[in-house]
Amino acid sequence: xxxxxxxxKPPGSSxxxxxxxxxxxxxxxxxxxxxxxxxxxxxxxxxxxQSAGVRPGEHDPFVDAIMDELGxxxxxxxxxxxxxxxDDSFDLIVTLSPEAHHRALDLTRxxxxxxxxxxxxxxxxxxxxxxxxxxxxxxxxxxLQRRLKDLLSWRPIGTV
Numbered sequence: 001x002x003x004x005x006x007x008x009k010p011p012g013s014s015x016x017x018x019x020x021x022x023x024x025x026x027x028x029x030x031x032x033x034x035x036x037x038x039x040x041x042x043x044x045x046x047x048x049x050q051s052a053g054v055r056p057g058e059h060d061p062f063v064d065a066i067m068d069e070l071g072x073x074x075x076x077x078x079x080x081x082x083x084x085x086x087d088d089s090f091d092l093i094v095t096l097s098p099e100a101h102h103r104a105l106d107l108t109r110x111x112x113x114x115x116x117x118x119x120x121x122x123x124x125x126x127x128x129x130x131x132x133x134x135x136x137x138x139x140x141x142x143x144l145q146r147r148l149k150d151l152l153s154w155r156p157i158g159t160v
Contacts, residue, residue, distance in 0.1 A: 019048065020047065021039065023051040024051065027053040027058075028053030029060045031096040032100075033067075033079075035144050047152070092114045094116045
């Protein structure tokens with residue numbers, strides 16, 4: 001007989017629910033911003049969530065447009081680098097680009113931190129009309145949202 005996972009563990013995992021998560025990409029202007037804001041909506045303040053990039057990026061208005069469709073305001077977000085973080089103690093770092101993944105592995109060599117790599121297309125490379133570009137951003141957003149729901153769907157035993 002298989003027992004259900006413990007209340008603080010996701011189904012199929014032996015790891016405890018992380019209390020702090022960092023989402024990282026190349027410039028902290030698109031993918032990690034999306035992930036940070038959607039994750040915060042999913043868990044509220046029960047998990048500390050931040051985002052960062054390997055190098056400085058610039059605010060992207062396309063992110064504002066597609067996140068606004070979900071009722072999320074990213075207009076005040078200013079891209080930050082790993083070095084800009086006030087706290088670098090995270091239980092989990094989710095990397096969304098190869099560059100960020102290598103940086104996270106390098107930073108955590110001597111730390112007890114889980115690093116997960118979610119290869120995620122950078123929609124800024126898509127050319128075309130405004131609508132075509134927005135569709136690329138939406139595809140990235142929607143893919144991240146599916147993964148976030150899986151990652152953050154811990155449920156105590158006995159709930160539906």
